[in-house]
Amino acid sequence: MLKKLSKQKISDIITYGIVLVAFIVMQILINAGQISSLFEGLMVPLCTYIILAISLNLVVGVLGELSLGHAGFMCVGAFTSAFFSKCMQDTITNSIVRFLIALLIGIVVAAIFGLLIGIPVLRLNGDYLAIVTLAFGEIIKNIVNVLFIGKDSKGFHFSTKDVMALNMEPDGKVIVNGPQGITGAPKDATFFIGFILVLITLFIILNLIHSRDGRAIMAIRDNRIAAESIGINITKYKLMTFTISAAMAGAAGVLYGHNLSNLTANTNNFGYNMSINILVFVVLGGIGNIRGSIISAVVLTLLPELLRGLSDYRMLIYAIVLIVMMLFNWAPKAIEWREKYLSFKKNKKEAVK
Amino acid sequence: MRLWKKALSVLLVSATAISMCACGGVKKGSGSSDTFKIGGIGPTTGDAAIYGKAVKNGIQLAVDEINKDGGINGKKIEYKFEDDQNDTEKSVNAYNSLKDWGMQMLVGTVTSNPCTAVVEESHNDNMFQLTPSATAVESIQYDNAFRMCFSDPNQGSASADYIADHKIATKVAVIYNSSDPYSSGIYQKFAEEAKAKKLDVVAAEAFTADSKTDFSVQIQKAQNAGAEMVFLPIYYQEASLILAQAKKAGFTPKYFGCDGMDGILALKGFDKELAEGLMFLTPFTADAQDDKTQTFVKAYKAAFKDTPIQFAADAYDCVYSIKAAAEKAKITPDQSVSDISDALKKSMTEIKMDCLTGTNITWKSDGEPSKEPTVVTVQNGAYSIAQ
Numbered sequence: 001m002l003k004k005l006s007k008q009k010i011s012d013i014i015t016y017g018i019v020l021v022a023f024i025v026m027q028i029l030i031n032a033g034q035i036s037s038l039f040e041g042l043m044v045p046l047c048t049y050i051i052l053a054i055s056l057n058l059v060v061g062v063l064g065e066l067s068l069g070h071a072g073f074m075c076v077g078a079f080t081s082a083f084f085s086k087c088m089q090d091t092i093t094n095s096i097v098r099f100l101i102a103l104l105i106g107i108v109v110a111a112i113f114g115l116l117i118g119i120p121v122l123r124l125n126g127d128y129l130a131i132v133t134l135a136f137g138e139i140i141k142n143i144v145n146v147l148f149i150g151k152d153s154k155g156f157h158f159s160t161k162d163v164m165a166l167n168m169e170p171d172g173k174v175i176v177n178g179p180q181g182i183t184g185a186p187k188d189a190t191f192f193i194g195f196i197l198v199l200i201t202l203f204i205i206l207n208l209i210h211s212r213d214g215r216a217i218m219a220i221r222d223n224r225i226a227a228e229s230i231g232i233n234i235t236k237y238k239l240m241t242f243t244i245s246a247a248m249a250g251a252a253g254v255l256y257g258h259n260l261s262n263l264t265a266n267t268n269n270f271g272y273n274m275s276i277n278i279l280v281f282v283v284l285g286g287i288g289n290i291r292g293s294i295i296s297a298v299v300l301t302l303l304p305e306l307l308r309g310l311s312d313y314r315m316l317i318y319a320i321v322l323i324v325m326m327l328f329n330w331a332p333k334a335i336e337w338r339e340k341y342l343s344f345k346k347n348k349k350e351a352v353k
Numbered sequence: 354m355r356l357w358k359k360a361l362s363v364l365l366v367s368a369t370a371i372s373m374c375a376c377g378g379v380k381k382g383s384g385s386s387d388t389f390k391i392g393g394i395g396p397t398t399g400d401a402a403i404y405g406k407a408v409k410n411g412i413q414l415a416v417d418e419i420n421k422d423g424g425i426n427g428k429k430i431e432y433k434f435e436d437d438q439n440d441t442e443k444s445v446n447a448y449n450s451l452k453d454w455g456m457q458m459l460v461g462t463v464t465s466n467p468c469t470a471v472v473e474e475s476h477n478d479n480m481f482q483l484t485p486s487a488t489a490v491e492s493i494q495y496d497n498a499f500r501m502c503f504s505d506p507n508q509g510s511a512s513a514d515y516i517a518d519h520k521i522a523t524k525v526a527v528i529y530n531s532s533d534p535y536s537s538g539i540y541q542k543f544a545e546e547a548k549a550k551k552l553d554v555v556a557a558e559a560f561t562a563d564s565k566t567d568f569s570v571q572i573q574k575a576q577n578a579g580a581e582m583v584f585l586p587i588y589y590q591e592a593s594l595i596l597a598q599a600k601k602a603g604f605t606p607k608y609f610g611c612d613g614m615d616g617i618l619a620l621k622g623f624d625k626e627l628a629e630g631l632m633f634l635t636p637f638t639a640d641a642q643d644d645k646t647q648t649f650v651k652a653y654k655a656a657f658k659d660t661p662i663q664f665a666a667d668a669y670d671c672v673y674s675i676k677a678a679a680e681k682a683k684i685t686p687d688q689s690v691s692d693i694s695d696a697l698k699k700s701m702t703e704i705k706m707d708c709l710t711g712t713n714i715t716w717k718s719d720g721e722p723s724k725e726p727t728v729v730t731v732q733n734g735a736y737s738i739a740q
Contacts, residue, residue: 041449041474045442142561145532162541180534183469183491260441261473262491264466264534267562268440305446308435315398 012206015291019202023195030191038305044259046301047194048252051201053281053297054290055248058205060279061288062214063241064221065122069133070249071274072140075265076113077106077250078257079144079176082185085258086175087151089186099188103197103254110250114243122238125224129242137275144265149176181264182257189258197255201248205290208244217241284325389425389686391416391675392456393434393668394447394471395463401439403616404664408463408485409434410657411668418652419672425679428686430672437462441470448474456480457690458697460671463664465489465505465534472498481694483675483701485667489534493720497694499701500720501667501674501710502636505535508611509542511726512584512634515609517550521632522607524555526580528571528595530587531559539586539611555580560591568595569602576604585610589617596627609633615663618731625734634726636710637666638736649709663710670708677704 005013026043029035052070059067081102092098113136121132148159152172159165163174176182208214217237219227228234257263267273281300285292303321307314328334393412395405416432424430433454435447444467451459459475459482462468468487475482476495484492488505492498503511516522525547530536540557547554555578558571572595575583583599583606585592592614599605610633617628639650639660649669653661661669675697681704682696698718706714711724728739 036453037449038446038453041445138563142532142563145561146559162537162544164541164544178534179532179537180466180469180489180491187473256442260445260470262441262466262469264441266440266466266532268438269442304443305450308447308450312397312436314436 008210011291012210015202015206015294016199018291019195019198019294023191027191042302042305043191044189044194044255046298047191047198048255048259049278049281049297049301050198050294051248051252051255052278053285053293054198054201054205055245055252056278057282057285057288057290057293058208058241058245058248060282061286061290062209062217062221063238063245065238065242066127066130067133067242067245068130068272068275068279069135069137069140070245070278071270071272072133072137073110073114073246073249074253074256074274075137075140075144075270077110077253078263078270079182079253079265080109081106081254082182082257082263083149083175085188086182086185095186095188098186099193099254099258102188102258103251106250106254106257107247108250110253111243111247114246115239117246118239118242122242123235134272134275137270137272141265141267141271144176144181144270145179147176148174148178150174179264181262183262185257185261185263187258187261189255194255197251201251202290204244204248208241209290213237213240280322284322284329286329387686388429388431389679390431390433390455390457391672392448392451392454392459392461393432394437394444394451394459394461394467395434396439397434397436399438399440401464403662404486405436405439405463407662407665408461408668410653410659411485411661411665412460412672414649414653414656414665415669415672417656419676425676426683426685437464437467439464439467441467444468444471445474452478452480457686457693458675459483460485460668460675462487465492465538468492469494479691479694481675481690481697483671485671486664489538496698496718496720498720499716499722501671501722502612503634503724503726504721505538506542507721508634508726509539509544509586510546512539512586512609512611513543513546513550513552515634515726515728516582516584517547517552521609522552522580522582524553524579524581525584526556526558526575526578526582526606527554527584528558528560528568528575528587529585530561530565530591532561532563533587535613536587543584543586565591566594568598571595572599572602572604575606576602580606582607582609584608585614588613589615589620593617593620593623593627596631597624600627607632612636612663618734618736619660619662625731628731629734631731632728632739635663635729636724636727637663638727638729638738640736641738645707645709666709670706670710670714673708674701674704674706674714677706 030040056070059065084105085098085102088098117136121129146160148163148166150157150166150168150172152169157166157168216232220234220237281297282293285296304314304318307317310317395408396402397405416430420429435451437444437447444462448471459480461484462471463486465487468484469489469491472495476497479497482498484500486502488502490504493500527540529540544554556575558574585608608631612635614633615635618625650661678697678700682700684693684696701716702718708714714722714724716722729736730739
């Protein structure tokens with residue numbers, strides 16, 4: 001039975017298996033009360049970062065373009081969905097229905113932004129996508145920071161100055177309060193929802209990679225001219241991949257926005273720092289390696305929390321660990337050493353041949 | 354290639370599992386111990402580290418003193434401080450990690466936005482929370498949370514009142530940080546109150562965290578509008594630049610700031626001449642001559658080799674307020690977190706504190722303190738209290 005499955009299938013099943021087993025183990029531990037509150041609280045963020053890492057890997061690893069504004073798409077998804085949830089908090093009381101609609105809104109809006117950015121930029125060759133997405137991320141963050149939206153009996157009021165400029169009736173409620181962001185959006189995200197989202201993301205991406213479209217995308221990555229010469233519509237495939245990736249980043253944003261009761265846009269969570277952080281997950285896990293992205297996202301999110309015992313030195317240690325892991329993963333000498341001492345299994349196979 | 358990855362993941366999984374078990378074990382330990390466990394959260398790394406460290410040290414000093422004098426109700430205090438890097442998500446992680454440690458009362462968090470997220474969690478757990486310095490209104494929106502400092506609106510209206518009542522100026526320009534909730538929160542209330550007090554806000558110029566080095570445009574606009582006074586509800590790092598750049602532009606208005614201005618004279622490389630005449634609202638200055646402040650500053654300097662700022666004083670007061678409330682409510686460490694919280698919620702509103710940051714401080718059940726703001730003027734390169 002197993003022999004019939006291709007190597008690719010087995011690899012996919014292992015990836016799904018890891019996620020599934022991790023979920024079941026954690027869920028059992030949570031139900032049994034055997035887990036610390038720190039870890040229980042980290043579950044939804046972990047799902048968020050896994051989705052982000054996978055979605056960026058689609059752009060960086062499979063499409064071969066660099067995006068430095070993934071946090072921008074996440075920001076769009078988070079704010080649009082949290083805005084919806086906050087407005088509808090009293091109207092739709094079923095939290096799952098509300099979350100699903102919010103999720104849909106976040107994904108669609110992020111995808112639209114991805115598409116809009118992709119249409120001009122993905123026609124070009126070179127590093128333009130990196131530059132434009134970098135700018136996009138910063139623009140989105142700054143727009144959110146000056147946006148004031150209130151709601152009263154007459155409807156919505158918008159302003160980019162301050163709350164007083166909204167001119168609301170006395171019964172008005174400020175929903176988006178500039179730099180204070182959205183406060184009091186319902187906390188609808190749960191570990192289970194996060195897990196399902198991770199599975200769906202994995203399913204979409206792994207199937208895309210192995211499909212005809214996926215092969216076309218990878219052909220573009222490997223040699224653009226050759227791909228064009230056999231009639232692959234380069235812009236179409238690039239656009240498709242980038243939009244899917246943006247939509248998934250939006251989904252991650254929805255998860256993020258519904259996990260904290262206070263959603264603000266600053267450099268750490270939706271700015272340049274976060275975009276680079278996601279890129280670090282992808283590079284560390286191996287460009288193009290989906291399973292690696294999952295593992296590195298989990299490890300790098302947990303690491304600073306596990307190092308809390310070292311107090312102020314933990315960020316220093318975190319950086320050192322990062323450098324060491326990068327060297328171990330990518331330095332030619334390290335790869336040589338690894339092949340010599342750690343992959344005896346592979347050598348055996350070759351010997352049999 | 355594959356195998357080493359497997360080996361690595363096995364290693365990491367086991368490391369994770371071990372640390373989880375380690376944490377899990379502690380969790381059960383709370384409630385039966387013989388000490389009060391007070392936790393603190395704030396940024397000790399990153400941009401806002403100066404505030405987090407001050408709070409950390411302030412709490413430490415108070416805890417050490419109280420333990421030396423026999424503790425709260427005869428029980429010693431254990432204290433642990435966690436870093437949140439001024440990040441909402443990390444702050445919740447820090448809260449959860451303190452909960453695993455067995456925290457019974459929380460002093461924190463230091464900054465506003467993280468505090469708003471953490472208060473949601475502490476409300477769910479019904480954990481007593483007293484923040485030394487989170488100024489946003491929403492930061493203490495639940496009944497389990499109190500604060501030591503003034504809220505943003507409070508500072509905004511107090512500033513406008515002071516300027517109007519003392520007839521310092523009628524034409525006021527405001528330069529504020531629109532990407533910072535502290536700054537924009539004060540500005541909003543200031544603008545409302547200024548209108549009521551017939552102050553003329555001639556220019557309201559914003560900058561953001563991404564453009565906080567060159568203020569020539571804002572200064573130019575304030576100057577052109579004929580402002581007699583510039584209101585700066587911002588932190589001292591940016592304020593020092595504004596003072597220097599305004600002088601270079603030949604613009605010498607009066608300046609008025611809020612508690613974020615505290616520390617400006619200690620800034621390295623800052624020409625103290627520039628700050629001459631600067632007024633700001635603060636509950637605490639290290640140069641105040643009363644006994645309480647002097648002893649505190651001396652002890653703080655001895656312990657941490659640093660001059661305390663207002664955040665350290667707020668934190669120090671927080672611990673003593675908790676002590677007073679705890680003694681009034683007669684709580685014991687073996688009570689559950691929720692019971693302690695319920696008892697403290699009630700007794701917090703009954704105590705009256707004489708602290709570093711104010712005298713006769715009382716709290717209402719919404720958690721806001723009532724105390725008199727002090728205005729400090731910089732004279733001859735030192736802070737002095739204005740009447």
